[in-house]
Amino acid sequence: MPAELPPYLAVADQLRQRVASGEWSPGDRLPSRAQLAQDYAVGDNVVRRAQELLIAQGLLEGRAGSGTYVAEPRERVRMVRSSAREQHGGSPFRADLASLGKDGSWEHRTEAKVPAPAGIAARLGLAPGELCVRTEYEFLLDGKPVQLSTSWEPYALTGGTIVVLPEGGPYAGRGVVERMAAIDVVVSHAVEQPEPRLATADEANLLGVPKGALVTHIQRTYYSEDGRPVETADIVIPAAYSEIVYEIPVR
Template structure:
């Protein structure tokens, strides 16, 4: 069995001290030089251990000041549910309403954007075919909690009142309701969640450290004819939100 990398061992020791309340939330950690001497490792090992704990939300770095034990954060529960899709409107709105939070979002839409190869495959169209791309920043009580990039085949909604997801009379209604308005019945969706780390752009928008743990969800909506009508890449910060899937159980 391979030996545990030194920085992981140090991260475990630092995490243990936080758990045992040797260091309390808001406390400044000793310098890397001091910790290196105590644990008999180099500065680079301490740095990697601290960066790992920062990405996990246990520590926070403050420019020019040092590294501190992070204050506990309330995590939002985001429910991925077939029922939430049926009630109409935005699933994010439904989540925040259930939590007693104020849901808002900002968006930017571009029409006739060529579909990248991965998006084209998910939508069942040719690479480069025009799509409507919308980027979203979602907020709960004014705090950023989710990012998303949505893609819809342009030829599906072109010339209709729902061509712009966040414009016109059906703005903000959600994919299911918007598609219903043009005679397309959305019956199901697929989601593929996987863990990841925030890149520089995502970290800035979400207010987290670069490399912080996130959950990435690849979601695609399908019509009753089996056609993909929208696909999206959703990014949720792990330190702020937990993802829960609600699965219906059919009665006999």
């Protein structure tokens, strides 16, 4: 094993190569942890960490009381983030998947007049505790969860209007840009900050991935033409299911 790698990474690399070479196929059960530890002259804990890494990456899967198996491959969806996705009206998520010939839908839960946590308030230019409308989304591809999002909108902006509930009224599910336009708020741009991290236990449960699986967390905020934040969201996309591509216009 390469000396420059930590032992668990070296073992993970060896296991990955054995899957890639076809020695083990999807659905095959790996040798026991004790056997692998003996094969690589390492401790059981090193093999455990290597397997946990590969499980998080979607290559392996653990089955309680049975062992560790090569995971069945799941098609990764190409998610393109671009300004063009906001210019057609309706839900950008549904439009994204429709362009791939796939069916996109979502489940949601909205709470009105929720005090904004300090971090959310800062992103929206509010004082901590100011009221917001919070909506939690579980986005589905062909009925299977592929993305989570928690959206916050200032209640002072939409309260008492026909778009106060993102998933209610005549503009239900129409997307932030179109909904805001209905109350004469012109959204000029959005800022997205993506970063990789590990899924929390709750996220893993909702997405059907192992706890600690790799995800991309996107912090997104929409701004009106006068520079006012009108919505902010935390979007979580599992790396095993989706690849994220940014399209940047040059003119």
